Amino acid sequence: MTMKFRTFIWFVGPSIFLMFLFIAAPLVSVFLGSFQITQPVVETVDIETCSAGFLAQTCTTETRTVPVLDEAGNTVTTTQWVGFLSYSRVLEPERAWAAISSFNYNALMQIDFWAALRFTLMFTLVTLPLVLGVGLAIALAVNNAAQSIKGPIIFISLLPFIITPVIGALSIRWLFIGDGILTRGLEAWLDRDLALFAQAWTIELMMLFYRVWHVAPFAFVIFYAGLQTVNKDTLESAIIDGATRWDRLRYVVIPHLMPLIVFVALIHLMDSYRVFEEIVGFTAQAHVISLQWLTYDFLAPDDAGNRAFSRASASAMLTMIGIVVLLIPLLRRTWRDHKGSSH
Amino acid sequence: MSDTPRAMRQPFGLKLGSAAFLAFWCLLASFPIFWIAVMSFKAPVDAFAANPLDVILGPATRASGDGLSILDIGLGVVVLFFTVKLAVGWLPRKVQDWAPGGQVWAGWIIGAVGYALAFVLIFFGLLPLVLGPLNAMLGPLGEPVLGLTTRHYEAVWVENEFYQNFLNSMLVTGGVVAISLTVGTLAGYGLARSGSNIAFWILIVALIFRALPHSVLVAGYLPFFVNSAEILSPWLGDTAPTLYGQPLAVIAVLVSINQPFTIWMLRSFFQNIPNELDEAARVDGCTHFQAFRWVIMPVMWPGVITTGLFSFLLAYNDFLVTSLLLDATNQTMVPAIAGYFNRETTTTDQVEAVAAAVSITAPLFLLVMIFQRQIVSGLTAGAVKG
Numbered sequence: 001m002t003m004k005f006r007t008f009i010w011f012v013g014p015s016i017f018l019m020f021l022f023i024a025a026p027l028v029s030v031f032l033g034s035f036q037i038t039q040p041v042v043e044t045v046d047i048e049t050c051s052a053g054f055l056a057q058t059c060t061t062e063t064r065t066v067p068v069l070d071e072a073g074n075t076v077t078t079t080q081w082v083g084f085l086s087y088s089r090v091l092e093p094e095r096a097w098a099a100i101s102s103f104n105y106n107a108l109m110q111i112d113f114w115a116a117l118r119f120t121l122m123f124t125l126v127t128l129p130l131v132l133g134v135g136l137a138i139a140l141a142v143n144n145a146a147q148s149i150k151g152p153i154i155f156i157s158l159l160p161f162i163i164t165p166v167i168g169a170l171s172i173r174w175l176f177i178g179d180g181i182l183t184r185g186l187e188a189w190l191d192r193d194l195a196l197f198a199q200a201w202t203i204e205l206m207m208l209f210y211r212v213w214h215v216a217p218f219a220f221v222i223f224y225a226g227l228q229t230v231n232k233d234t235l236e237s238a239i240i241d242g243a244t245r246w247d248r249l250r251y252v253v254i255p256h257l258m259p260l261i262v263f264v265a266l267i268h269l270m271d272s273y274r275v276f277e278e279i280v281g282f283t284a285q286a287h288v289i290s291l292q293w294l295t296y297d298f299l300a301p302d303d304a305g306n307r308a309f310s311r312a313s314a315s316a317m318l319t320m321i322g323i324v325v326l327l328i329p330l331l332r333r334t335w336r337d338h339k340g341s342s343h
Numbered sequence: 344m345s346d347t348p349r350a351m352r353q354p355f356g357l358k359l360g361s362a363a364f365l366a367f368w369c370l371l372a373s374f375p376i377f378w379i380a381v382m383s384f385k386a387p388v389d390a391f392a393a394n395p396l397d398v399i400l401g402p403a404t405r406a407s408g409d410g411l412s413i414l415d416i417g418l419g420v421v422v423l424f425f426t427v428k429l430a431v432g433w434l435p436r437k438v439q440d441w442a443p444g445g446q447v448w449a450g451w452i453i454g455a456v457g458y459a460l461a462f463v464l465i466f467f468g469l470l471p472l473v474l475g476p477l478n479a480m481l482g483p484l485g486e487p488v489l490g491l492t493t494r495h496y497e498a499v500w501v502e503n504e505f506y507q508n509f510l511n512s513m514l515v516t517g518g519v520v521a522i523s524l525t526v527g528t529l530a531g532y533g534l535a536r537s538g539s540n541i542a543f544w545i546l547i548v549a550l551i552f553r554a555l556p557h558s559v560l561v562a563g564y565l566p567f568f569v570n571s572a573e574i575l576s577p578w579l580g581d582t583a584p585t586l587y588g589q590p591l592a593v594i595a596v597l598v599s600i601n602q603p604f605t606i607w608m609l610r611s612f613f614q615n616i617p618n619e620l621d622e623a624a625r626v627d628g629c630t631h632f633q634a635f636r637w638v639i640m641p642v643m644w645p646g647v648i649t650t651g652l653f654s655f656l657l658a659y660n661d662f663l664v665t666s667l668l669l670d671a672t673n674q675t676m677v678p679a680i681a682g683y684f685n686r687e688t689t690t691t692d693q694v695e696a697v698a699a700a701v702s703i704t705a706p707l708f709l710l711v712m713i714f715q716r717q718i719v720s721g722l723t724a725g726a727v728k729g
Contacts, residue, residue: 005541007631011533012545014526015602022599023552026563033566138368141361144353155715156369159376162707162718164660164677167700171375174382174697179391181378181398188393213371221719245357274556277662280681292663295558299565299667309566316559323554334547 027320034313037082040075041068086314090294112294113315117322120291123208124272124326130212131268132261135219140249142220143227154221161217169281172210173197200287207278207288215271219264226260227253266330273323291319376704383698384491387690390697401490409494410487412478418470426462430713434458447644448651455713495691495698505679505699511590512659512675518594519658520651523601528647530602531609532635536618546610549603557600557663564596565667588670596668597658604657605650612646613639649717652710659707676703 042065050059068076092111099107109115142153160168175182176196187194196202230253238248254261276292279285285293298312353361381399382390388403397403404410411419434454442450499505534542567574568586575583586592616639624634659677666678680703683696711718 005539008533008537008539008542011631011635012530012542012606015530015606016545018526018595018599019549019552019602022564022596023555023560023602026560027555028563029567030559030563033562038566137364141365141368144358144361145365151715153365153369154719155711156373158711158715158718159708160372162656162711163376164662164703164707166660166662166677166680167703168375170680170696170700171379174379174693175375179393181393181395184393185395213375217372225719270554273554274558276556276558280662292556292558295556295562296663296667299558299562307565307569309562312558312562312565316556316562319556320559323556324551327551327554331547331551334550 030313030316033309034086034317035081035083036079037086037310038077038079040077042066043068082310086310087318090311090314090318112289113291113318116289116291116294119204119288120273120275120322122204123211123275123290124269126208127211127215127272128265128268130208131215131219132264134212134216135264136223136257138216138220139223139227142224154224157217157220159217160213161215161221163214165214165277166281168214169207169210169278172206172213173282176206197282197284203282203284203287207275207282207284210278210281211272211275215268219268222260222264223257226257230256262330266327269326269330270323273326291315291322295319379697379704380701382694383495383701384493385694386490386492386494387694389490390694391690400488404490404492405487406490407492409490409492411489411491412481412487414478414481415474415487416489418474419466422466422470426466427712430458430709434713448648451648455709459709495695496702498695499699499702503695505676505702508674508676508679509702511669511673512677514590515593515597515665515675516655516658518590519597519601520654522594522598523605523654524647524651526598527602527605527609527650528643529635530606532613532639534606534610535613536621536631546607549606553603553607560596560600561664561667568592568668587668588673590669590673593665593668596664597661600664601654601657605654608650608653609646612643612650615646616642645717645720648714649720652714652718655710656707 044063044065046061046063048059048061050057070076090113092113096108096111096114099105099111109118138157142150142157145153163171174180177183178195178197183194183196196206234252235248238252243251274292275290276296279288279290279293285297289297295312295315298308298315301307378398384404385398385401386404386407386409389397389401392398392403401410438447438450438454534546565587571586572583620642621629621631621634621638624638625631629637661675662677662681665675666681669675669678676699680696680699683692683699
């Protein structure tokens with residue numbers, strides 16, 4: 001007795017309405033906005049300025065561009081279709097191509113978008129195996145621990161996961177900042193001065209460390225739950241067959257956890273692709289930026305109070321294309337499973 | 344251990360290695376948070392001292408007259424210990440006992456707020472009152488040994504009016520949790536009970552929406568929000584609001600961004616509730632809505648509490664959306680802290696930023712303490728069902 005379609009719509013309607021209004025519609029508007037540019041209308045006016053002088057006034061005429069104002073005194077703006085102009089302003093294809101064809105890596109990294117793309121992809125792909133590995137290691141170790149200390153350990157492990165990401169990044173930053181305690185310790189140990197926030201690679205290392213620290217608990221909790229349902233009989237027969245501890249982990253435990261590993265990988269892929277809070281917390285924008293930070297920067301008002309909406313839309317669309325490409329393999333798998341299960 | 348098969352028993356080396364790894368992980372997990380908490384209570388000289396012992400003991404802070412005696416520490420630890428113990432054991436039991444069937448969530452809110460208030464009153468009100476004269480009577484035992492000052496917290500909360508950011512955060516977070524759950528519960532139930540293809544496609548589209556970076560969406564809202572008074576005026580006339588800077592608009596945005604995750608999670612909870620339960624109600628002549636109201640709602644609270652926790656975390660921790668869509672007058676706590684570390688020119692500013700950071704973390708700390716079980720079971724249920 002499944003639900004009638006009309007009833008179904010009543011139940012899911014509000015949720016779909018919200019997702020349509022605040023996710024689907026903005027996507028369309030970003031898509032359209034990425035091909036448009038809104039600018040204030042300007043006109044050139046000749047302004048004659050005269051100053052009093054002896055016998056005759058000295059007059060100079062200069063041509064200035066001033067924004068056109070409407071009756072209310074607001075700037076009049078026009079919106080024009082400009083094709084891929086905003087995209088090429090973000091991607092800077094000529095500069096990028098010149099850098100690529102002359103094998104000049106540093107020149108390519110001078111362009112914000114390509115630098116952001118490199119960092120975002122590197123960040124996503126490096127943290128993924130680390131998060132899975134560390135999460136699994138903690139899960140196995142906790143599973144091994146005495147019953148009485150499991151509760152406190154889970155509590156402590158959850159702390160990095162629930163902490164506000166910006167604050168988490170800040171807490172790591174304060175340890176490593178110029179006079180932070182760990183920098184002082186490292187300096188004493190290595191007997192040299194360290195400035196961990198002065199170059200890109202040390203900041204990137206700290207960001208990678210922060211992200212693994214932040215997400216490994218999530219992987220841990222999920223894997224730990226999975227470990228509780230490993231079939232004891234299979235394990236025992238593996239022992240009778242003479243499987244070593246390592247073999248049992250590899251051929252019994254890991255295959256059992258596989259769906260969970262895929263789940264954690266999927267969530268982590270989505271979340272680490274939108275790396276952003278690290279940049280804010282470490283104030284890293286002078287050295288390292290990510291794709292999401294690039295869009296954020298276009299959207300935030302500059303010193304004159306203007307927001308670069310067109311370039312923000314273009315970089316947002318490019319960011320979105322990236323995550324869709326990353327997710328296609330997983331979506332195809334889900335689709336195959338769905339078709340398989342419905343027949 | 345005696346009934347474990349011999350081959351399952353672990354060699355000593357493995358046990359030791361595993362225990363050492365766990366100890367190291369716990370240190371790693373808690374150290375940064377522990378350390379900023381310690382720093383926030385010290386004078387700047389101590390907070391950034393080279394010697395870790397100076398940071399912990401705070402000689403400069405003590406020299407300036409702020410400190411705790413052995414008696415203070417002893418009593419404080421006892422009170423804290425019982426606070427934690429009661430929060431983990433006694434409070435959940437009382438809430439379960441006292442809250443009427445369907446309103447466990449309300450019980451939790453009232454219980455948590457009341458408990459927090461009682462703790463603040465006892466710890467910061469009653470304890471100093473008692474300890475002041477006691478320390479004076481005890482002489483050398485009452486001398487301060489541990490430097491500790493709440494000066495930075497006073498600067499942050501009173502002088503810089505951080506409480507306004509706190510109230511804004513509570514408004515946004517509360518709104519997001521309430522609306523998210525209402526809308527999400529209905530949708531999650533519908534999706535769990537409908538076997539149709541549309542339900543599958545809605546879930547897949549939601550999955551893609553879940554993957555979208557939030558800046559992509561904000562790029563869509565911002566031009567509209569800034570100019571909304573102009574754009575909406577043909578329909579709404581002069582009452583058309585400027586949505587930019589409106590907490591309500593931010594609540595709507597965060598609820599929507601959170602919907603994909605919420606409906607996935609609640610759907611998996613509802614799938615765990617046997618279908619026979621509402622079918623029985625339907626056979627007795629209930630409509631789907633009545634079955635939902637009278638049969639499902641009483642048993643759905645564990646799932647709703649867990650999902651609510653995650654909505655809370657999303658709204659409370661958000662930086663990107665709130666910093667772009669709210670202006671300075673109704674800023675929430677997390678974007679407000681950016682103001683601190685952007686201007687941290689003196690070490691005092693830095694320690695004030697640390698105190699603000701710890702203030703933001705403290706409620707989350709309490710949350711995990713109370714809801715640890717729910718968080719773990721929620722993550723598990725969500726994951727196992729996919």
